[in-house]
Amino acid sequence: MKASNLIKIYGGLLLAMIFWGMSFIGTKYSLNTLNPISIVLIRLIISCSFLIVLGKMLKVLKPIKRNHIHWFIILAFFEPFLYFIGETYGLKYISPTIGSILISTIPLFVPWGAWLFFKEKINIKNFIGIVISVVGVFFTMLNKNFEFTASLLGVSLVLVAVISAIAYTLIIRHIAHDYSALSIITYQNLLGIPFFVPLFFFIDFPTFNIDNIHPLLWLVLLLLGIFPSSFSYMFYTYAVREIGVSRTSVFTNLIPIITAIASYLLFNETLTFVKIIGIVIVIIGLYIAQKAQKT
Numbered sequence: 001m002k003a004s005n006l007i008k009i010y011g012g013l014l015l016a017m018i019f020w021g022m023s024f025i026g027t028k029y030s031l032n033t034l035n036p037i038s039i040v041l042i043r044l045i046i047s048c049s050f051l052i053v054l055g056k057m058l059k060v061l062k063p064i065k066r067n068h069i070h071w072f073i074i075l076a077f078f079e080p081f082l083y084f085i086g087e088t089y090g091l092k093y094i095s096p097t098i099g100s101i102l103i104s105t106i107p108l109f110v111p112w113g114a115w116l117f118f119k120e121k122i123n124i125k126n127f128i129g130i131v132i133s134v135v136g137v138f139f140t141m142l143n144k145n146f147e148f149t150a151s152l153l154g155v156s157l158v159l160v161a162v163i164s165a166i167a168y169t170l171i172i173r174h175i176a177h178d179y180s181a182l183s184i185i186t187y188q189n190l191l192g193i194p195f196f197v198p199l200f201f202f203i204d205f206p207t208f209n210i211d212n213i214h215p216l217l218w219l220v221l222l223l224l225g226i227f228p229s230s231f232s233y234m235f236y237t238y239a240v241r242e243i244g245v246s247r248t249s250v251f252t253n254l255i256p257i258i259t260a261i262a263s264y265l266l267f268n269e270t271l272t273f274v275k276i277i278g279i280v281i282v283i284i285g286l287y288i289a290q291k292a293q294k295t
Helices: 003-030 038-056 066-090 094-101 106-118 122-138 152-174 182-206 213-241 245-267 275-293
Strands: none
Touching: 003 094, 003 213, 003 245, 038 066, 038 094, 038 182, 038 213, 066 094, 066 152, 066 182, 094 122, 094 152, 094 245, 094 275, 106 122, 106 152, 106 245, 106 275, 122 275, 182 213, 245 275
């Protein structure tokens, strides 16, 4: 592969991880003013508007085949709907760093889903990687006195997002080779909006006031809709097609590091020695599991 192509692939991947890592910060900031449903709905509307315009300009939006409509609806139910419900509500109760660490474990569990539903072989190293990473995640939830401080509700909600992402990864196999990355992301986000609209009117609408969205918050929502919700998915999907799942997923190790640094700089989140050790342990577990997927 040409060096220029590798620079494009790895450069895009690095940007994707930066956008995803920073998205936890943007979401946490938005929660100071808006409820979770409002944040996600606005984010999806921005993302869809941007992707449709981009798709029309590049002429790469392919119509959904009739026999694939149900797959796209199921896809949208798991992600963005369940995924963002779990992640955004979870971030109300836990720090961006812990949230990003939990989300970064998704690649660990995908092979187990493939084993359960598709009878694919699984490597013992993957099991070892999961055990190590779970220990690391537990460490990140302790304070400097080794006392458990994370909200169990928040952790449970983010785990809903993890499970949803695993289901999404397994389902997308049915349609990935028939559509461009931009088409898949556009349609899944577009079909995800109807899932959120009823919840918005039942839960958020009575207290929603658009005047509360100040210019800086609009900017944050715009960035969330365009970069992590659009570009990150496109860059990641492109990399998977060019260099494979295993090599691409290694980059997810960067997400909790980026979020932890940004949380420290922007929110003054305390990075204790115990939490740093936990992050390192999680990354070691991810590395072992991803090495197992290559063998």
